[in-house]
Amino acid sequence: MDDLELQRLVEEISLAEFGKPFRHKAYFNSRLKTTGGRYMLNTHHVEINRKYLEQLGHQELCGIIRHELCHYHLHIEGKGYKHRDQDFKILMKAVGAPRFCSPLPGDYQRKGKKRDIIYFCKSCGQRYHRRRNINTQKYVCGKCRGRLVKINGNETI
Structure with a gap:
C-alpha cells in the first residue's frame, strides 16, 4: 500500500x-x-x-x-x-476506534521492566515492586508501618 x-x-x-x-x-x-x-x-x-x-x-x-x-x-x-x-x-x-494500538511484535516493544526490585513487609506480607533501591532504614510499609526487606525477584516468601 x-x-x-x-x-x-x-x-x-x-x-x-x-x-x-x-x-x-x-x-x-x-x-x-x-x-x-x-x-x-x-x-x-x-x-x-x-x-x-x-x-x-x-x-x-x-x-x-x-x-x-x-x-x-x-x-x-x-x-x-x-x-x-x-x-x-x-x-x-x-x-469502534481503539484507545491504544496493539504492541508491535518487534524491536520497539518493551520487553518488561528493566529492573524489578521487590521489597517485602515482615509484618503483613505486603510486596512492593520498585525500579530503584530504597533505604529500608528510612522507609516502612505503607500498610502497617512494618519493616521492609529486599528480596530477590525470583524468590517467593
Whole structure:
C-alpha cells in the first residue's frame, strides 16, 4: 500500500464511519517508532506507521485510522479532541476506534521492566515492586508501618 491508497482508505473510512469528508493529507511516516499514528494539529494531516500495516494487518490499520480521525473531526469542529475529553471518548466508542494500538511484535516493544526490585513487609506480607533501591532504614510499609526487606525477584516468601 502506498500513500495514495492510504489517502483513499482514510477518505472512505471518514465518509463511512463519521459521515464527514477528510479534506487533508494522510501518509505513512517511517520515522514513527512507538505509535501507530499521529494527528498533526497545525496542518490537520494524519501520519500512520507503516509497520502496523506490515506486521499486524489491515484490520489494525483501520482501527488506527478511526482513532486519528476522531482527533481530526473533533479538532476541526472545535470540540474536545484530546484523549481525556468526554467528546473524544464518546466518539471513539461510537465508531469502534481503539484507545491504544496493539504492541508491535518487534524491536520497539518493551520487553518488561528493566529492573524489578521487590521489597517485602515482615509484618503483613505486603510486596512492593520498585525500579530503584530504597533505604529500608528510612522507609516502612505503607500498610502497617512494618519493616521492609529486599528480596530477590525470583524468590517467593
